[in-house]
Amino acid sequence: MNRRFFLKVSLGGAGALLIGCGANPPPWGGAHMPQSDDGLFDANAWIRIHPDERIEVAMTKAEMGQGSHTLAAILVAEELEVPVDRITPVAAVGPQYELNGLMQITGGSTSTPELWKPMRHAGAAARIMLVQAAAKTWGVPAGECSAADGAVTHAKSNRSLTYGKLTAAAAKITPPQNVPLKARKDFKVIGTNVDRIDLREKVTGAPIFGIDVQVPDMVNAALVPPPVYGSTPTAVDDAEIRKMPGVIDVLSFDFGVAVIASRYWQARRAADALKITWSKSHLDDFDSAKMLADMLAAVGEEGPEAQSKGDIEEAFETSGAQVLEASYSGPYLAHATLEPQTATAWVRGDEVDIWTGTQAQTSARNTAARIAGVDPANVTLHNTYLGGGFGRRGCIDAVIQAVMIATRVDTPVKLTWSRENDTRGWYYRPQMVARMKGSVKDGAVTGFYAHCASQTPGSVPDLISQVAPGWLSEVMLRIMGRLGAQLFDSGTVPNMLALEGMTSHAYTFENQRIDFSPVKGAVPTLFWRSVGHSFNPFAKEGFMDELAHAAGVDAYAFRRKHLAKDDRRLGVLDAVAKLSKWDQKPAEGIGRGIGAHFSFGSFVGMVSEARVVDGDIKVERVYATVDCGQPINRDQIIAQVESAIVFALGAALYGRIDVADGKVVQGNFHDFRILRMNECPEIVCEIIDSTESPTGMGEPGVPLVAPTVANAVFELTGKRLRDMPLVDALATAMKEG
Amino acid sequence: MKLTVNGETRDVDVPDDVPLLWVLREELGITGPKFGCGAALCGACTVHVDGEARRSCVLPVGATKDKPIRTIDALAQGGTLHAVQQAWEEGNVPQCGYCQAGQIMTTVALLEKNPKPSDDDIDSVLSANLCRCGTYPRIRRAVHRAAALLEGAK
Numbered sequence: 025m026n027r028r029f030f031l032k033v034s035l036g037g038a039g040a041l042l043i044g045c046g047a048n049p050p051p052w053g054g055a056h057m058p059q060s061d062d063g064l065f066d067a068n069a070w071i072r073i074h075p076d077e078r079i080e081v082a083m084t085k086a087e088m089g090q091g092s093h094t095l096a097a098i099l100v101a102e103e104l105e106v107p108v109d110r111i112t113p114v115a116a117v118g119p120q121y122e123l124n125g126l127m128q129i130t131g132g133s134t135s136t137p138e139l140w141k142p143m144r145h146a147g148a149a150a151r152i153m154l155v156q157a158a159a160k161t162w163g164v165p166a167g168e169c170s171a172a173d174g175a176v177t178h179a180k181s182n183r184s185l186t187y188g189k190l191t192a193a194a195a196k197i198t199p200p201q202n203v204p205l206k207a208r209k210d211f212k213v214i215g216t217n218v219d220r221i222d223l224r225e226k227v228t229g230a231p232i233f234g235i236d237v238q239v240p241d242m243v244n245a246a247l248v249p250p251p252v253y254g255s256t257p258t259a260v261d262d263a264e265i266r267k268m269p270g271v272i273d274v275l276s277f278d279f280g281v282a283v284i285a286s287r288y289w290q291a292r293r294a295a296d297a298l299k300i301t302w303s304k305s306h307l308d309d310f311d312s313a314k315m316l317a318d319m320l321a322a323v324g325e326e327g328p329e330a331q332s333k334g335d336i337e338e339a340f341e342t343s344g345a346q347v348l349e350a351s352y353s354g355p356y357l358a359h360a361t362l363e364p365q366t367a368t369a370w371v372r373g374d375e376v377d378i379w380t381g382t383q384a385q386t387s388a389r390n391t392a393a394r395i396a397g398v399d400p401a402n403v404t405l406h407n408t409y410l411g412g413g414f415g416r417r418g419c420i421d422a423v424i425q426a427v428m429i430a431t432r433v434d435t436p437v438k439l440t441w442s443r444e445n446d447t448r449g450w451y452y453r454p455q456m457v458a459r460m461k462g463s464v465k466d467g468a469v470t471g472f473y474a475h476c477a478s479q480t481p482g483s484v485p486d487l488i489s490q491v492a493p494g495w496l497s498e499v500m501l502r503i504m505g506r507l508g509a510q511l512f513d514s515g516t517v518p519n520m521l522a523l524e525g526m527t528s529h530a531y532t533f534e535n536q537r538i539d540f541s542p543v544k545g546a547v548p549t550l551f552w553r554s555v556g557h558s559f560n561p562f563a564k565e566g567f568m569d570e571l572a573h574a575a576g577v578d579a580y581a582f583r584r585k586h587l588a589k590d591d592r593r594l595g596v597l598d599a600v601a602k603l604s605k606w607d608q609k610p611a612e613g614i615g616r617g618i619g620a621h622f623s624f625g626s627f628v629g630m631v632s633e634a635r636v637v638d639g640d641i642k643v644e645r646v647y648a649t650v651d652c653g654q655p656i657n658r659d660q661i662i663a664q665v666e667s668a669i670v671f672a673l674g675a676a677l678y679g680r681i682d683v684a685d686g687k688v689v690q691g692n693f694h695d696f697r698i699l700r701m702n703e704c705p706e707i708v709c710e711i712i713d714s715t716e717s718p719t720g721m722g723e724p725g726v727p728l729v730a731p732t733v734a735n736a737v738f739e740l741t742g743k744r745l746r747d748m749p750l751v752d753a754l755a756t757a758m759k760e761g
Numbered sequence: 762m763k764l765t766v767n768g769e770t771r772d773v774d775v776p777d778d779v780p781l782l783w784v785l786r787e788e789l790g791i792t793g794p795k796f797g798c799g800a801a802l803c804g805a806c807t808v809h810v811d812g813e814a815r816r817s818c819v820l821p822v823g824a825t826k827d828k829p830i831r832t833i834d835a836l837a838q839g840g841t842l843h844a845v846q847q848a849w850e851e852g853n854v855p856q857c858g859y860c861q862a863g864q865i866m867t868t869v870a871l872l873e874k875n876p877k878p879s880d881d882d883i884d885s886v887l888s889a890n891l892c893r894c895g896t897y898p899r900i901r902r903a904v905h906r907a908a909a910l911l912e913g914a915k
Contacts, residue, residue: 089857089894219853226858227846229793229833233859236792244787289783362797362805362859362893411795411859412893443798659853663899667856670895693802693891702888704897 065191067150077188082116086130088413091660103147105171115407127386133624133720157193217659232409237379239436246291249280252686255305312683323459323475327539334535339471345463352563354748356681357453363411364446365422370436376403381410383418415551448688453552454479458563464575472533477541483548484509525560531586554726557623565619565731592627593620599649600629617735619728625719627651632732643705653716668725674699676730767835777823793833804890807863814870833862848907856894
């Protein structure tokens with residue numbers, strides 16, 4: 025697989041025309057690709073067809089399990105008229121692949137909406153050129169020719185040529201300006217169940233991940249990070265370490281000490297034996313439990329208003345209104361990708377090569393260029409498959425470390441984090457709290473108030489460096505990062521991410537106010553699958569249940585009252601009530617919770633069924649109904665719903681990162697628990713048919729898991745669980761009686 | 762030290778206490794078994810030693826002398842997938858795929874001992890293999906399917 029090809033194209037004259045085009049106008053923009061006489065057909069920046077019938081498609085979105093490569097292949101195949109499994113994915117990095125016009129990044133459930141049109145246009149344009157090439161070869165009108173199954177046919181004369189036989193002729197065709205797309209009724213692949221295109225590699229243990237990269241002359245690095253974030257090594261006793269087998273060097277950086285050795289196991293052993301003295305850190309006394317208590321105290325008062333509608337005070341004071349109040353909390357959470365962070369870098373003169381699996385392609389490339397002092401065009405990022413992402417690989421700390429190490433090593437060097445490095449590697453989902461207050465009268469909500477507090481779910485200096493252009497200096501970046509952080513920490517800039525799922529996309533209430541108290545960034549935080557939606561719906565849907573209970577109205581009927589008739593949330597809510605047989609009494613010992621939510625453009629309804637056995641919460645079944653517009657690959661929509669539910673359930677029941685005396689308590693899977701197979705519920709998922717534009721499903725399955733499980737536990741035990749993780753909250757509630 | 766890996770005898774020059782995982786990955790270039798936790802907590806590194814599913818990240822290489830070692834890299838024979846791999850493909854099990862080598866090797870060992878496992882049998886063995894993408898429901902189904910494929914092949 026020639027991973028450099030598409031990048032080279034991007035650096036050519038024609039490629040430059042595509043820069044910044046984004047998705048509109050279509051990315052081929054009518055531009056000529058540089059063609060050579062090697063018989064290949066480069067239809068556009070996305071598609072290359074070989075004379076041996078191979079079809080390569082440039083993959084702008086990283087494949088981290090969410091099926092982005094298969095999705096792109098389906099969209100191309102539909103219009104190009106080839107079987108999906110004929111397509112070979114080629115990782116592509118470069119300005120012309122910045123679909124959102126700003127940067128190349130994989131996250132925010134954006135792959136589906138961002139690929140939906142450009143990839144079909146790319147496939148259709150290539151097909152039109154192939155048809156014209158065949159028509160020209162035969163001397164017949166193109167209108168008499170048709171394309172199917174990777175070949176062009178002229179039915180009248182009973183002639184046919186495969187795409188591979190047409191590459192040389194197609195390379196001479198001028199790309200079309202107008203590229204009509206198929207009507208929905210003509211879809212052959214879109215909307216069906218399609219096998220993933222990466223199955224064979226993934227069932228045979230193929231070397232497809234960043235950790236598997238082998239480069240000639242490569243050495244390995246193991247990392248000892250500071251025990252407390254922000255502290256740096258002041259003295260390293262490495263005399264004995266340097267004598268250990270295979271050890272090449274011991275290097276100190278602000279981010280810790282790296283041991284370089286021939287093999288990783290040698291580097292790791294040596295690193296574990298190092299004696300390091302660390303400087304003091306501003307976080308030496310940091311305690312996450314104390315921080316949480318402070319946050320809960322802060323939301324006890326009224327806070328800076330973020331959103332307001334109607335008059336909640338009047339609603340709360342209306343005679344006959346029942347007023348409730350309760351506080352909810354969620355802990356710091358690690359992403360815990362199963363492949364620890366890893367990156368290989370090679371810095372030589374003015375060229376840099378990076379091999380890693382990253383969600384932040386542009387950022388990795390530009391940042392590496394800054395560190396090595398080279399032009400971003402001289403950085404080649406070989407983006408491998410990711411052993412899990414969930415947001416964590418949107419942060420490029422391991423890439424930065426690898427490049428910094430590589431500037432001091434003559435050969436390529438692979439940095440592999442240990443599990444403990446990874447669990448304690450910061451960039452967590454922030455701790456979040458919300459004090460809820462609401463009123464019900466005549467069976468419906470009359471006033472709804474929330475005071476939320478959290479750090480911004482993404483370290484601002486890191487976010488700014490993500491979007492900063494490649495030419496910006498390191499000094500400017502740091503200044504911008506500090507200023508940006510101040511704006512957020514002071515509340516000057518409204519914190520949309522921290523409030524998503526609370527201010528937006530909630531139920532419709534006449535009187536609603538949301539306050540937000542920004543929490544100054546203590547430790548680095550990051551997007552964690554569904555970002556603000558990973559906590560806010562826990563508080564919102566949990567409290568909705570409290571209000572329904574107070575009003576004496578069924579949880580489903582109560583929610584229906586607060587959704588407009590044309591709201592697609594009503595559709596998924598009704599569908600999940602039907603799917604789960606909400607109107608029938610559940611089996612003995614089963615409690616149920618229901619909810620509906622909108623996030624990342626998609627609508628989800630959910631019902632969880634749970635038991636409580638010996639103080640443990642056992643979720644037996646989760647029903648999910650999803651409306652994500654026109655379904656593209658039904659099987660993988662369901663796979664993402666299953667994935668999101670398992671991910672979210674592990675966090676809801678067990679997930680927590682605690683920091684005491686500045687040190688992260690958890691280190692490996694024994695104390696940072698994620699869901700295991702015996703804890704996995706049966707998952708029943710139904711897709712609502714829709715003709716709306718398709719939207720992503722990587723994240724929207726997450727938000728409703730915690731609240732529906734907590735509400736199920738209430739139905740069973742009468743205990744309201746308002747603090748995640750729920751198993752700990754239940755233990756506390758049981759103790760209190 | 763001589764090791765027998767995937768039917769071949771291989772010479773390695775490492776201390777006895779190096780975990781088998783790193784000997785496979787770094788000395789022998791066999792990268793199917795993955796590194797996930799280094800503490801026998803996630804199962805991504807699972808290989809067979811003498812027919813038993815073992816966590817190679819904590820298994821000293823010295824303990825595997827004279828015992829046949831089998832990894833996912835040699836599970837497919839002559840381009841034909843093992844029934845477990847076939848079932849994994851049919852069910853579109855993998856997502857990121859990082860844990861799947863371990864899941865598949867654990868399943869192969871399970872089915873060699875217990876050709877018709879119940880859901881509880883599957884849970885009790887495979888709960889030791891973590892999947893962060895949450896492919897558990899599909900793994901369960903695929904284990905049953907693989908059992909059926911193996912039964913049909915007899």
